[in-house]
Amino acid sequence: MADPLKIVGISGSLRKDSFNTALLHAAAELMPADVEFSIVTLHDIELFNEDVEREGFPAAVVALREAISNADALLIATPEYNYSIPGVLKNAIDWASRPGSAGEMPLSGKPLGIIGASVGAYGTARGQHHLRQVTVNTNMHPLNKPEVMITFADKKFSAGQLHDEPTRKVVRTHLEALVAWTKRLSQ
Template sequence: MQYTNTQDQVRILGISGSLRKASFSTAILRTLARKAAPLMLIDVMTLEEIPFYNEDLDRSPGSSAIARLKRSVVESDGVLIATPEYNHGIPGVLKNALDWTSRPAFQSCFRNKPVSIISSSLAFTGGVRAQYQLRETLIAMHAQLVMGPEVVIGGVHTKFADSEYNDETGLSFIMESLERLRVEALVRRTSMVAY
């Protein structure tokens, strides 16, 4: 399915699973935001302001940071999550944010939302275990995982120059994945209009 007119532009929320100031995950998202424009507008979000999940706090009016995160997911056409791997899994800060957005139960703002994942690590494995763990969580939240070859970036620290992801082969592969996300987002938008 090919899309060529100006209505092909999609708004993607890019969520970084790392809080580090010089985070590779955040830098990858920022590189992609520049490369993917104008067909994809990627709004990069970090999770510094998200409090620990506490069901006692999960009621109106609630945290403004949580409200902003949920609104950003709802208003996006799709979500792109970039995460490092910590101890064979996803960082606690990312799981925490997903726990907030999974509520209320069975009514998550991620429900039926197209989502793509990029995982990375200093090791050659590229965060594959984090990717699988993240997929499990997103499936439980009824997100629509975009199918295709998984994007994993091994030896991520060797693929940057001046805070810019500069692995051309890897970038080409990632852009193909982003195109699949864009198409899924457009299909979902079209189906929603039909109803």
């Protein structure tokens, strides 16, 4: 039997009651059976600074880079901040985009699912498009469809649970498509 695919979920929010982190927990429930899924948060990732980088990646950055390197695909759940992605997410991507001592680039060539939840009416659409722009230079391979742009998140989540059935269905379809996309890119 083939090894299970490894997918790492990254939440772009540090908030304790984050809808986007809750969305990743929903993804864990809805993930196809042949996938090993784990979630990382970005609490310990310090602000990128080339002077710090020159001294060596900080431990939390090393852990993030290793988690990404060991993954077959990434699933980023991002809030939309001011029509873009949160600084904490961009900061983590910047750290992960840098070549390591052996020239390794953890993000390069990585299949990527992009999902997001917002309390507003646009469901992170504008933030997700900014994230897609960042995937070009980092050479990630984002899945295009189906999009998961969850509007009015405060009505669809409660107590950290995604309870809206049509939304759960779209998330499930996205995850199935991400698995198929990852397998296709690995051929």
